[in-house]
Amino acid sequence: MDKQELMQRLKEQIIKQLKLEGTKPESIGDHDPLFVEGLGLDSIDALELIVLLQQEYKIKLNNAEQGQEVFRSVSTMADFIMERQAKQV
Amino acid sequence: MYIRSASAVSPQASFNQMLSTPAVYTGDKLNCIEPDYSKYIDPKLIRRMSRIIKMGVAAAMEALKDAELSMPDAIITGTAYGCLADTDAFLSRMVEFNEELLSPTSFIQSTHNTVGAQIALMLHCHHYNNTYVHRGSSFEAAVLDTQSLLEEGEAENILVGAVDEIIENSHAIISRFGIYKESESNKLLNSGTDGTMAGEGASFFVFSKNKEQNSIAKLEDVKTYYKTGRKAENIIHNFLMENNVPVENLDLIILGNNGDSKTDEHYNTVAQHLFGGKRLVGYKNYCGEYPTSSAFALWMATMMIEHGKKINNATSPKKILIYNNYKLKYPSLYLLSAC
Numbered sequence: 001m002d003k004q005e006l007m008q009r010l011k012e013q014i015i016k017q018l019k020l021e022g023t024k025p026e027s028i029g030d031h032d033p034l035f036v037e038g039l040g041l042d043s044i045d046a047l048e049l050i051v052l053l054q055q056e057y058k059i060k061l062n063n064a065e066q067g068q069e070v071f072r073s074v075s076t077m078a079d080f081i082m083e084r085q086a087k088q089v
Numbered sequence: 090m091y092i093r094s095a096s097a098v099s100p101q102a103s104f105n106q107m108l109s110t111p112a113v114y115t116g117d118k119l120n121c122i123e124p125d126y127s128k129y130i131d132p133k134l135i136r137r138m139s140r141i142i143k144m145g146v147a148a149a150m151e152a153l154k155d156a157e158l159s160m161p162d163a164i165i166t167g168t169a170y171g172c173l174a175d176t177d178a179f180l181s182r183m184v185e186f187n188e189e190l191l192s193p194t195s196f197i198q199s200t201h202n203t204v205g206a207q208i209a210l211m212l213h214c215h216h217y218n219n220t221y222v223h224r225g226s227s228f229e230a231a232v233l234d235t236q237s238l239l240e241e242g243e244a245e246n247i248l249v250g251a252v253d254e255i256i257e258n259s260h261a262i263i264s265r266f267g268i269y270k271e272s273e274s275n276k277l278l279n280s281g282t283d284g285t286m287a288g289e290g291a292s293f294f295v296f297s298k299n300k301e302q303n304s305i306a307k308l309e310d311v312k313t314y315y316k317t318g319r320k321a322e323n324i325i326h327n328f329l330m331e332n333n334v335p336v337e338n339l340d341l342i343i344l345g346n347n348g349d350s351k352t353d354e355h356y357n358t359v360a361q362h363l364f365g366g367k368r369l370v371g372y373k374n375y376c377g378e379y380p381t382s383s384a385f386a387l388w389m390a391t392m393m394i395e396h397g398k399k400i401n402n403a404t405s406p407k408k409i410l411i412y413n414n415y416k417l418k419y420p421s422l423y424l425l426s427a428c
Contacts, residue, residue, distance in 0.1 A: 044194060
């Protein structure tokens with residue numbers, strides 16, 4: 001799966017996990033900020049995204065600070081997942 | 090204490106529609122007719138709310154609007170089962186993912202006090218907030234706490250209510266006890282066989298210490314018991330005596346019979362011996378049976394007083410008694426008078 005496909009899948013999973021009814025994957029920009037601006041997510045959503053990473057990609061965040069970098073946008077999430085998956089191989 | 094407003098999300102669309110063309114349900118349960126929540130709840134908040142939270146918030150906001158009150162001095166809620174859908178989601182994930190990867194939203198919102206807390210968050214209300222989880226007397230406990238706060242001068246206006254919901258899993262589990270049956274809700278009270286139909290609802294009220302211009306009714310008294318062992322006739326008789334209300338002064342008696350022949354005998358005895366079978370009306374054909382259904386009965390009584398409409402030929406009731414006895418363990422009584 002290339003990054004573009006992964007980002008599309010992530011957008012669909014974020015919408016489902018966070019119950020963002022009325023939001024379509026195409027309305028989420030690859031580099032749009034996920035928190036405060038952009039999707040306007042909050043700290044509870046951050047916990048839901050950590051669960052999403054573990055559940056769907058078997059990836060655990062090492063520390064909370066890492067989350068700020070990883071969850072900046074769909075693009076940074078995809079980069080993080082691909083980097084971890086490459087290490088696992 | 091006085092009732093300034095009453096609002097309910099119930100299996101009936103509205104009080105007026107309940108009088109003219111009540112919603113009729115076939116099966117073993119009555120589910121709520123839900124309003125357009127976008128009128129009450131910010132779309133950003135609504136995505137995390139389960140059905141019972143939305144029902145509770147909508148009923149509470151409507152009650153506050155009708156009372157023309159923006160900030161209550163306290164929020165008090167009663168619920169027997171709490172937020173079942175979130176509890177179900179949380180527990181199911183615990184099993185599915187071996188107690189890992191638990192959804193924080195379901196966990197946070199699975200607690201019984203979520204509805205009261207959510208209302209407070211939306212209102213930015215930092216005042217007294219309590220939720221009573223006392224099975225069949227949860228709403229009564231909430232009302233008694235309301236009464237105490239008002240009488241002690243701790244509050245002037247209190248938002249009080251009750252919520253309970255049916256979800257698929259809980260209904261399947263409770264059904265194993267054989268307490269529900271297939272019926273038609275409009276024929277339920279005369280069905281004469283074992284079992285009843287399940288129900289659910291959210292009812293909220295604004296109670297005030299003093300009579301206001303928009304007060305609808307005075308709640309003269311409320312009492313609740315648990316496995317008292319005393320005869321219902323004696324309990325009701327004493328309750329009326331304590332309030333100096335002879336039976337003949339009651340315009341209407343709302344009873345909690347639910348169509349289950351095992352428990353309806355109890356209500357039939359009360360109806361005949363104490364009230365001579367007159368001025369009686371049931372309510373569980375409208376809302377089904379659930380532990381906090383007496384809140385629906387209080388909503389119905391308040392609406393009847395407010396609208397002065399009639400049910401079963403009881404015209405414009407001014408004084409109403411409600412008697413419910415959930416599972417014949419939790420007898421409760423309410424006495425209302427028109428303002």
